[in-house]
Amino acid sequence: MTDTTAEISRALPYLRQYARALTGSQASGDNYAAATLEAILSDRSLLEDATSTRAALFRTFHGIWISSGAPVAGDEAGLAARAQKHMAGLTGNTREALLLHTLLDFTFAEVAEIMGLDPVEAHELVETARREMADAVAGSVMIIEDESIIAMDLEALVSDMGHRVTGIARTHAEAVKLAGEELPDLILADIQLADNSSGIEAVNEVMQDLGKRPVIFITAFPERLLSGERKEPAFLIPKPYTQEKVRSAVSQAMFFASTETLSA
Structure with a gap:
């Protein structure tokens, strides 16, 4: 249990960074990270059947993120409003896959595990994200x-x-x-x-x-x-x-x- 807690503690700053990148807001990202920790505390089985505690943590987050509709607030202005507009044009799940693979160093197999895909799908999502972003701006x-x-x-x-x-x-x-x-x-x-x-x-x-x-x-x-x-x-x-x-x-x-x- 102690080792698992230490692994979660080491991964938590990067989970918060990931959540922040997805939501465009530190406060919103931290809320998602907190909800992830609460879910694990109430149901330790969420850590089971994962290749690592880190992957299990992000997998739990992803389940909460998807169930909430992966929102960016629609009443924002300025930069956040631009983010909302741009996100509407992206293929679903592409940004999550790209962040997980390139910025957080998860392998395609781990991305697939976190997002409930197979590794080929994970690879395709990352490549799609790269193309769409490169062509857009x-x-x-x-x-x-x-x-x-x-x-x-x-x-x-x-x-x-x-x-x-x-x-x-x-x-x-x-x-x-x-x-x-x-x-x-x-x-x-x-x-x-x-x-x-x-x-x-x-x-x-x-x-x-x-x-x-x-x-x-x-x-x-x-x-x-x-x-x-x-x-x-x-x-x-x-x-x-x-x-x-x-x-x-x-x-x-x-x-x-x-x-x-x-x-x-």
Whole structure:
């Protein structure tokens, strides 16, 4: 029992991140995560017949998510309203499968287990999501990254996807200046910058001055930003990152435009 509790505790921050990405709201995502834990506490059999406790946790969440109709609030405005509109045009279950596979590193077999599919269906859903998102939206991206090689790699990845890079900032001040010159549709930001300034603070200042934008943060310590103590990013890429994770996060953040500001 102790081992199972520890496994659930380790997986919980990522379940909350997943729920946040699906709903577009930290509060709503946390409600779904809490409902998942309550369901498991009241019925421990939900953990049985799973390949892992982590898979069982996400499988339980998925059952609750589907039974509720996978909602994004229809009375939202701004970014959340854009998310609602975009979601209506997606093939069912594609976004869930893509998130599970690319951002949370579940295999196709595990995605199938979580979603009640077979692995071939899971693979097809992920590929469908990639096509639909890539074909739907192209925009401008600002990169905040102080390591030149990583910045160049990210720029190439984003450009290859059909998006335009407005520029690369290495410090807080450069980021604010660059955003003021051309407002991006999406911000891709490291946490720690060249002058020891904070990428989080830079993003917050940009949003305070110019309005909310979808944001993807990159960090070597993702758990520090998934503590539940403050607003959290829906799209958080751990270092070292993979190109697949970056492409998936950029496609989804650009497509749904539902990420809220992360408070520093």
